[in-house]
Amino acid sequence: MECSKCGGRGVISIRYLGQVLCKECFFNYFQEKIRKTFVQQRLISKNDRVAVALSGGKDSTLTLYILNNLRQKEKFELFALIVDEGIRGYREKSIELAVRNCEFLGVNYHIVSFKDFFGFSLDEVVNSWPDTLKEPRSPCTFCGVFRRRILNNTARELNATKIATGHNLDDNIQTLFMNVVRGDVKSILKSYPERKISKSFVKRIKPLANIPEKEIAAYVLLKKIPVYFGECPYSWEGMRNLMRETINSVENFMPGAKINFYNYMLNTLSLMKKRFIGKIELKTCEICGEPSSHDICKACQLVQQINNFMKKE
Ligand code: SF4
Ligand SMILES: [Zn+2]
Ligand SMILES: [Zn+2]
Numbered sequence: 001m002e003c004s005k006c007g008g009r010g011v012i013s014i015r016y017l018g019q020v021l022c023k024e025c026f027f028n029y030f031q032e033k034i035r036k037t038f039v040q041q042r043l044i045s046k047n048d049r050v051a052v053a054l055s056g057g058k059d060s061t062l063t064l065y066i067l068n069n070l071r072q073k074e075k076f077e078l079f080a081l082i083v084d085e086g087i088r089g090y091r092e093k094s095i096e097l098a099v100r101n102c103e104f105l106g107v108n109y110h111i112v113s114f115k116d117f118f119g120f121s122l123d124e125v126v127n128s129w130p131d132t133l134k135e136p137r138s139p140c141t142f143c144g145v146f147r148r149r150i151l152n153n154t155a156r157e158l159n160a161t162k163i164a165t166g167h168n169l170d171d172n173i174q175t176l177f178m179n180v181v182r183g184d185v186k187s188i189l190k191s192y193p194e195r196k197i198s199k200s201f202v203k204r205i206k207p208l209a210n211i212p213e214k215e216i217a218a219y220v221l222l223k224k225i226p227v228y229f230g231e232c233p234y235s236w237e238g239m240r241n242l243m244r245e246t247i248n249s250v251e252n253f254m255p256g257a258k259i260n261f262y263n264y265m266l267n268t269l270s271l272m273k274k275r276f277i278g279k280i281e282l283k284t285c286e287i288c289g290e291p292s293s294h295d296i297c298k299a300c301q302l303v304q305q306i307n308n309f310m311k312k313e
Contacts, residue, residue, distance in 0.1 A: 012218050016256035023222055030219050034066055034207060043205045044162070046075050051160035051202070053151050054080040054102070054109065056094030056228040058220045059166030061101055063207055065225060067164060068105045081154055081163075083147050084113035086121020087232060094228035101226065110154065117150050118303060125306055126234065139234035142302055149290070149299045155202045167206045169258055170213040174243040176265055186293065189272060198282050198291040210262055 001010035003022035010020035014029075021029060038044060044067075052067060054060045064080060071078050082098050084091055095111065102109040115121045126139045155163050179187045208216060220227055250257045284290070285297035292298070 011222065012215070014215070016251075016259060018255075026218070026222070030211075030215060033211065037207060037210060038070065041205075043207060044070065044074060044076055048076040048161045049159055050076060050078050050162045050164055050205075051151075051155040051158065052078065052080045052107075052164045053166070054082050054098045055166075056082075056096070056098035056101075057166070058216055058225075058227040058229070059168050059171075059208060059213075061098070061166075061225060061227045062216055062220055063164050063166040064101060064105065064107065066207055068107055078107055079158070079160075080107055080109040081151055081158075082109055082111045083150050084111055084115075085143055085147065086114050086123050087234070088123055090230055090232050093230060097226055097228045110158065112150050112154050114146055114150070118146060120306060120310070122146075122234075124310075128310055129306075130309055138236075140240075142306075143234070145298050145302055152200075152202055153290075156200070160202055162203050162205050164205050164207060166208055168208045168211055168213045168216055169262055170244070170247070172206070172209055172265075173247055173258055173261055174240055177243045177247065178239055188269070200291050210259065212258060 001013070001020045002008070003010045003025050004019040005025045006022060008022035008024070011023050012026050013020045044050065050067060052060065052064045054064055067078055070076075080098065080102050082095055084095060099109065099111075101107075113121070122139060122143055125142055151163055176188065179185075247258065282291040282293060283295060285292040285300055286295050287300040287304075288297060290297055290299075294301075296304075
């Protein structure tokens, strides 16, 4: 395989470009794409204080490296937030790598655990959740709600102006499809990158939002960035796996379908935002005081349920 640009030794085939690229040409292509995202979406402004949600996996670690690189040129502060959900045999290893990368780059980091924040680890919740309760169905439901709460509150306490996450193109499309088939318009609107519906929410940025997972994995491996490739023992969420397979089949049949769909989603959400975002009314959670669309926010509802069945044990 020859590189389509320079004739060198090709290392990656990018089907939607109809090109095979060598290592150097792939790095240039990848870095230029990221640079354009930062400029076009104005992801970072001078004097920002950015918290990277760092897990130790490839996506968030690459986000950390990219932002660290950028802060050499732009003036903004950077630190990492590492959430320890309490998943034995999995999270310890990824945290170890996350810490190692922060120390290597000289980036400050903070570790916050589910246990300290909520009083229980994810393993404890999963092990004591009664079989008879069907909702919420998967550990990912607790995990996602609690992780978002910890990230937002800790980032806010530490005066962050933005939270950067490592969500990639594949994650974004899978989530959108899942919300579409569930008919969950509110969640779709909430996923719009420019949403800012309450001062209590720290703005989120996703520098890798338009990069396919395959390219991120290739970049990290070719750059020899130490990341954790282990899989969470709870990552069996059936619906997401089905979406992943379906979307990959469409991409195989029609290369470029993922990025076309992502752009379509951004345009549509931009129109929907004009119509709906101003009308989303948020209440204040009666328990924790955080903004919520219900009288009691999702995190507090889940905590109440968990405390109830833990007491019964
Ligand atoms: S796969 Fe699910 S349970 Fe595991 S870390 Fe991700 S969201 Fe949490
Ligand atoms: Zn080349
Ligand atoms: Zn609450």
